[in-house]
Amino acid sequence: MTGRPIRMAIIMPTFYEQVIGGSEYQAYLVAEAAKQRGCDVHYVFVSASRCWPNHLEVMLHPIKPHPFSKRFGATWSLYSKTVRRVLAEIRPDAVYVRGGWSFAGAAARYAKRCGCRSIWHVASRADVTPRRILSLMCRPFDIIERRSIEYAIRHSTHVVVQAKYQADLLQEYYGRLSIVIRQPQPEPEESIQKAGPVTVVWIANLKPLKQPEMFLRLARECRDCGNVRFTMVGRPCEGRSTERLEAGLRELHNIDYLREQPMAEVNRILARSHILVNTSLYEGMPNTFVQAWMRRVPVVSMLVDPDDVLATQRIGCISGSFERMVADVRRLIGDPGLREEMGERARTYAMENHALDKNMPRLLDLICARAGNELCEARRVAAEPV
Numbered sequence: 001m002t003g004r005p006i007r008m009a010i011i012m013p014t015f016y017e018q019v020i021g022g023s024e025y026q027a028y029l030v031a032e033a034a035k036q037r038g039c040d041v042h043y044v045f046v047s048a049s050r051c052w053p054n055h056l057e058v059m060l061h062p063i064k065p066h067p068f069s070k071r072f073g074a075t076w077s078l079y080s081k082t083v084r085r086v087l088a089e090i091r092p093d094a095v096y097v098r099g100g101w102s103f104a105g106a107a108a109r110y111a112k113r114c115g116c117r118s119i120w121h122v123a124s125r126a127d128v129t130p131r132r133i134l135s136l137m138c139r140p141f142d143i144i145e146r147r148s149i150e151y152a153i154r155h156s157t158h159v160v161v162q163a164k165y166q167a168d169l170l171q172e173y174y175g176r177l178s179i180v181i182r183q184p185q186p187e188p189e190e191s192i193q194k195a196g197p198v199t200v201v202w203i204a205n206l207k208p209l210k211q212p213e214m215f216l217r218l219a220r221e222c223r224d225c226g227n228v229r230f231t232m233v234g235r236p237c238e239g240r241s242t243e244r245l246e247a248g249l250r251e252l253h254n255i256d257y258l259r260e261q262p263m264a265e266v267n268r269i270l271a272r273s274h275i276l277v278n279t280s281l282y283e284g285m286p287n288t289f290v291q292a293w294m295r296r297v298p299v300v301s302m303l304v305d306p307d308d309v310l311a312t313q314r315i316g317c318i319s320g321s322f323e324r325m326v327a328d329v330r331r332l333i334g335d336p337g338l339r340e341e342m343g344e345r346a347r348t349y350a351m352e353n354h355a356l357d358k359n360m361p362r363l364l365d366l367i368c369a370r371a372g373n374e375l376c377e378a379r380r381v382a383a384e385p386v
Contacts, residue, residue, distance in 0.1 A: 005038050005039055005040045006034075006037075006038075006039045006040065006093050006094065006367070006368045007039070007040040007042070007090065007091065007092045007093050007094075008034055008039050008040070008041055008042065008092055008093065008094045008095070008096060008367055008368075009042045009043075009044055009061075009086075009087060009090050009092040009094075009095045009096070009107075010027055010030065010031055010041065010042070010043045010044065010095075010096050010097075010098075011044045011045070011083060011095060011096070011097045011101075011103045011106075011107055012024060012027050012043070012044075012045050012097070012098060012099070012101075012103070013045060013046055013076065013099075013101060013103070014045055014046065014047070015043060015045045015047065015052060015060065015062075016028035017052050017053040017054065017055065018045070018047060018049070018052050020235070020260065020262070020263065021205065022123075022286065022287045022288075023098045023099045023123050025263060025287055026098060026121075026183070026184075026287065027043075027096075027098050028056070029184060029186075029356070029360065030096060030098075030360070030363065030364075030367075031043060031056055031058055032056055033356075033360045033363075033364055034364060034367065034368070035056055035057075035058065037364055037368060039367075039368060040059075041056070041058040041059065042058065042059040042060075042061060042090045042092065043058050043059065043060050043061065044061040044063065044083060044086050044087070044090075045060075045061070045062060045063065046062070046063045046064075046065050046079065047062040047063070047065070048064065048065050049062070050062065059090075061086050061090070063079055063082050063083070063086065066078055066079070070141075072139050072140055072141050073139030073140060073141030073142035073143070073144075073145065074101075074102075074139075074141055074142055074145045075141050076101045076102045076103060076145060077102040077105075077141065077144045077145055077148055079102075079103070079106075080102060080103075080105070080106040080109075080148070083103055083106040083107070083110075084106055084109065084110045087107070087110045087114075088110070088114075091114075092116055093116055093117065094116060094117040094118070094119060094366075094367045094368070095107040095110065095111055095116060095117070095118045095119070096119045096121065096367055097118075097119070097120050097121065097152070098120075098121040098123060099121070099122075099123040099124075099127070100122070100123060100124065100126060100127035100149050101145075101149075102144070102145045102148035102149060104118075104120040104148070104149055104152035104156065105147075105148030105149060105150075105151040105152045106148065107120070107152070107156075108120070108151055108152045108155040108156045109151065109155070111156075111157060112155055117157040117158070117366070117367070117369070118152075118155075118156045118157050118158075119156065119157060119158045119159075119160060119363075119366055119367055120152045120153075120156040120158070120159050120160070121160045121161075121162075121363075122159065122160065122161045122162060122166050122170075122178070122284065123162075123284045124282060124283060124284040125165075125166065125169065125282050125283075125284065126282065127149065127166075127284075128153070128161070128166050128169040128170045128173065128174075129169060129173065130150075130173050131146055150174070153170065153174050153176050154174070154176065158178075158179060158366050159176060159177075159178040159179070160178065160179050160180075160181050160363065160366070161178045161179070161180055161181075162180075162181070162182070162183050162284050162285035162306070163180065163182075163284070163285050163306040163307045164180055164307050165306060165307055166178070166180075166284070167180050179362075179366070181359055181362050181363050182285075182353050182354050182358075182359050183285045183287060183290050183354055183359070184354060184355070184356045184358075184359035184360045184363075185287070185290045185291060185294060185350070185354050185355070185356060186356045187294065187351070187355065187356070188267065188271065188294050188295055189267075190264075190267055190268050190271045191271065192271045192272075192295050192296060193271065193272050194272065194274060194296070194340075195272075196272065197227045197228060197229050198225075198227060198228045198229070198274045198275070198333050199228075199229050199230075199231055199272065199273040199274050199275070200218075200219075200222075200228065200229070200230045200231070200273070200274065200275045200276075200277060200329060200333070201230075201231045201232075201233065201269060201270065201273040201275070201276055201277070201297075202215040202230070202231070202232050202233070202234075202276075202277050202278075202279070203232075203233045203234060203266060203269075203270075203276070203288045204234050204278075204280065204288070205234045205235045205237065205260075206232075206234050206235065206236050206237050206242055206245060207237050209280060209281055209282070210234075210279065210280050210281075211279040211280060211281060211302075212232065212234070212245055212279070213244075213245060213248070214279035214302065214322060214325075215230070215232060215277060215279055216245065216248045216249065216252065216255070217322065218230070218277065218279075218322075218325065218326060218329060219252050219254055219255045220252060221326045222254070222326070222329065222330060222333070223252075223254055225330065225333050225334075228254065228333055229254060229255070229256065230252075230254055230255040230256070231255070231256050231257075231258060231269065231273070232249075232255065232256070232257045232258065233258045233259070233260070233261050233266060233269060234259070234260060235259070235260040236259065236260075266288075266291070267291060267295070270288075270291055270292050270295045270297055271295045273292075273295075273297055274297065274332075274333075274339055275297065275298060275299075275300055275329060275332050275333070275339070276288060276289070276292040276297050276298070276299045276300070276316075277299075277300050277301075277302075277325070277329065278299060278300070278301040278302065278304055279302045279303075279325075280302075280303065280304050281303060282303070282304060283304045283306070284306070285306045286304070289301075289306075290350050290354045292346070293315060293346035293347060293349060293350035293354075294346075294347055294350045294351065294354070295347070296340075296343030296344060296346060296347045297343060297346065298315060298316040298317070298332065298339060298342035298343055298346055299315065299316035299317075299346075300316055300317045300319060300325060300328045300329050300332065301316065301317070301318050301319065302319050302320070302321070302322060302325045303318075303319075303320070304318075305318040309349070313345065313346075313349050314342060314345055315342055315345050315346035315349055316342060316346065317332075
């Protein structure tokens with residue numbers, strides 16, 4: 001075993017170069033850092049396609065999607081047997097799952113049986129908050145999904161959280177200790193320029209949880225603000241809500257919708273923006289917050305403030321209501337000195353707390369720890385196929 005690279009498997013519903021999202025981007029950063037450390041990286045995901053970009057040159061293990069409808073709940077648990085079979089073929093030293101998917105339970109079951117490490121990385125408040133069975137009865141697959149996630153909470157080798165409030169919830173509801181590792185982000189490479197009209201940006205996929213319609217209402221309320229542009233960035237979703245949203249966009253002349261953009265372009269947009277707005281019902285620790293802070297952009301959030309950093313660090317505003325959000329945005333639009341002061345504090349805070357080189361090594365140390373690897377190898381060799 002001496003000298004063999006650590007073999008790790010990342011399990012996600014989608015691959016970053018297939019679908020861009022916050023969890024996918026963080027998994028990509030983990031894969032990139034693990035490759036740089038010399039790990040043998042395998043990525044397990046669901047896809048009907050067999051052709052994707054793969055700039056990191058990791059080993060890809062696509063799982064064919066099943067035809068079942070999601071009408072009765074999330075169906076990720078239907079892949080559990082296949083996931084464990086693929087893991088048995090990979091024979092990893094460590095399995096990493098990010099987000100509240102039943103894949104985390106499948107990974108913990110495999111790891112417990114075969115003696116490798118399983119690391120489950122929490123993505124949001126919903127991952128660590130129990131749900132009442134009665135609320136899930138109309139979607140029975142969600143009951144299976146939740147039980148699998150709770151198995152991961154109890155049996156994963158390590159549970160990693162993004163913020164202290166998630167650690168507190170895990171301790172309160174499940175008695176599980178976790179490790180807080182701040183959301184890592186690479187340092188900006190693009191030039192940060194704040195010239196031109198004041199730009200208020202909203203970045204997220206256009207799904208109901210993110211409440212994109214609130215940003216349109218905000219732009220409508222601020223039509224009298226001169227020399228201000230509102231910009232939306234994100235992948236459209238199917239359904240009537242998106243149709244209504246696009247109709248609303250056509251009615252407003254102070255807003256631009258750029259649809260989904262590559263991460264490098266998102267960072268360039270933030271580098272020349274002045275205010276980031278968040279309207280989500282809940283989040284974990286949004287990548288966009290950290291990306292904005294690193295580029296001297298204060299955040300105005302209607303409801304989300306992980307660990308109260310917006311309020312305590314004075315790097316933005318936590319509004320609490322739509323009306324207050326409108327007032328906070330209008331105040332920042334009209335006060336460039338306040339924007340610059342918040343932006344400078346935001347960059348300092350982000351670089352001290354979220355720099356890639358400060359946070360990623362801690363996560364990789366959990367994944368790549370060699371202690372006990374010889375025992376893990378012996379158990380894997382002895383284990384029957386899962």
